[in-house]
Amino acid sequence: MTTGNPWAAILAGHGDAVAVRDDAGTALSYADVLALRARFDATLGRRSLVFLRTANSAVSVAAWLALLASDHATLAIEHDLAPERLAALVDLYRPDAIIDPETTITPGPGGTALHPDLSVLLSTSGSTGSPKLARFTAAALLANAAAIADYLGLTAAERPFLALPTSYSYGMSVINSHALVGACIEVTAHGVMQAGFWDGLKNRAATSLSGVPFHYDAIRRLGLDRLATPTLITLTQAGGKLPAPVAAKYAEWAAANGRRFITMYGQTEAGPRLTWLPPEYLASHAGAIGVPIPGVTIDLIAADGSVITEPGVSGEMRCSSPAIMMGYAQGAADLARGDELGGVLMTGDLASRDEAGILSITSRASRMIKLFGTRVNLDDIDAQLARMDVPGVSFGQDDQLRVLVEAGDTETVRAALIAAFSFPPRGLMVKAVASLPRASSGKLLYGALGQAWEAAT
Incomplete structure (x- = not known):
């Protein structure tokens, strides 16, 4: 060939x-x-x-x-x-x-x-x-x-x-x-x-x-x-x-x-x-x-779609x-x-430039973390919990994957996730709560997960 x-x-x-x-x-x-x-x-x-x-x-x-x-x-x-x-x-x-x-x-x-x-x-x-x-x-x-x-x-x-x-x-x-x-x-x-x-x-x-x-x-x-x-x-x-x-x-x-x-x-x-x-x-x-x-060219895009030109102002990176x-x-x-992107990628990461033109990440817009260098989609973790019939949600930051569950033995859940995803054990912790924080509509309150974690056993 x-x-x-x-x-x-x-x-x-x-x-x-x-x-x-x-x-x-x-x-x-x-x-x-x-x-x-x-x-x-x-x-x-x-x-x-x-x-x-x-x-x-x-x-x-x-x-x-x-x-x-x-x-x-x-x-x-x-x-x-x-x-x-x-x-x-x-x-x-x-x-x-x-x-x-x-x-x-x-x-x-x-x-x-x-x-x-x-x-x-x-x-x-x-x-x-x-x-x-x-x-x-x-x-x-x-x-x-x-x-x-x-x-x-x-x-x-x-x-x-x-x-x-x-x-x-x-x-x-x-x-x-x-x-x-x-x-x-x-x-x-x-x-x-x-x-x-x-x-x-x-x-x-x-x-x-x-x-x-x-x-x-x-x-x-x-x-x-x-x-x-x-x-x-x-x-x-x-x-x-x-x-x-x-x-x-x-x-x-x-x-x-x-x-x-x-x-x-x-x-x-x-x-x-x-x-x-x-x-x-x-x-x-x-x-x-x-x-x-x-x-590579990187533009910072404001919420209204305009290109940010002034230093110190955050926007999503368009590469x-x-x-x-x-x-x-x-x-x-x-x-x-x-090809569906034409060489242009919206990264989901927010960044700003200083006066010297140096970029710094200010926050991450998507549900992604990196676990000791490996990119992890938190939605994949939540889908696995659903397959295990365990009410729960994942969150965290780089090198710190956290899972809150409403049911099931936490060590069993942790072992199952490690086996399913080949996660390094040191990067994953699981805690149990009586109920996950939700709005009256039933929608999960992601912003309250950290507080719930600290209160959990």
Whole structure:
């Protein structure tokens, strides 16, 4: 199968350079990636919808790149996604094939029509396995990867140390942007609290590290001297707002040690990066999201639809970018749809600009939080509670998912939600109340949930 996908020629241009290496020392070249693509094509036989179950291994990352450079449409999911969630996705989207982390191909039900431009599907809610997906062209992801490579100054000499999952848009963007320039991605399955993580960071001569707020808060607690690896020059952070005092601490450390600490903002629907805070602004603007990345324009929109021009006034961010998704999918029929957004995304986040043009988030307009870097749609949690026949509601803030229930054992409910969504246990708490706060109409009073939580047992 031949492909007009721009990624194919890009990867071919890197020849036998090592593309990815893992904890076991397994190393695969860009030529190996293209050979894997040829094997997938030969087995699948035609353009297909593929579910790729990813893991942090060399062969799994190579499989992602092979499919990215193919004519197939791919949904990347975690290999340990709860079985019932995977089954629901298979029933809803009917993939032609499911590829596991060792690249074994299992036939799926098939029969889904695909738009000619559709290349990648990304979950809008990370590891929850939400049926709502963002649809992308290969060119959109290439545009975002090129912008990232531009503002970070990436070259083939980079060796990013990657612990983030491929199925997470941030992890995917690290892979894509470094593959674009022919770098070697040093992938690890170790977590930041494990000795193997720090041994790998040093022994594999990592040049950069990417993490979400949880990672950098954990590193701060462990001691920033852990980052003393001589080759480590750049640290990037996305996946939620890093508290300003923590960001300021890293700014101080980076300045004292000749390193770069770069905070970024994005959304899965944007492919995913939208803004970055240049290091020279970090000390004076800790907590800000910075300026648009190359190719992105951001307008702040008032409630009446007008564009806000004065500094210090909040409005919803409207982003224009060649990397914006084609639109959402909530079922198989949506995969045949074309571009519905025209490169423009209303983010649902409210922000303001200061006199220097630096953007800062002021509030979030949608029912979304980020749980240790994973985007969580609270409506998905409420729907699961309904399926469990448990009267309840979810709310909270980044890294603090809270659930109030009117019935059922709280520990049982908590365990069921953790199992259903693969949530990190430390991020979820459940409390019981006699009744949820409601208006006389019966409508739930979301603004009163915090007070009810504090009064609950």
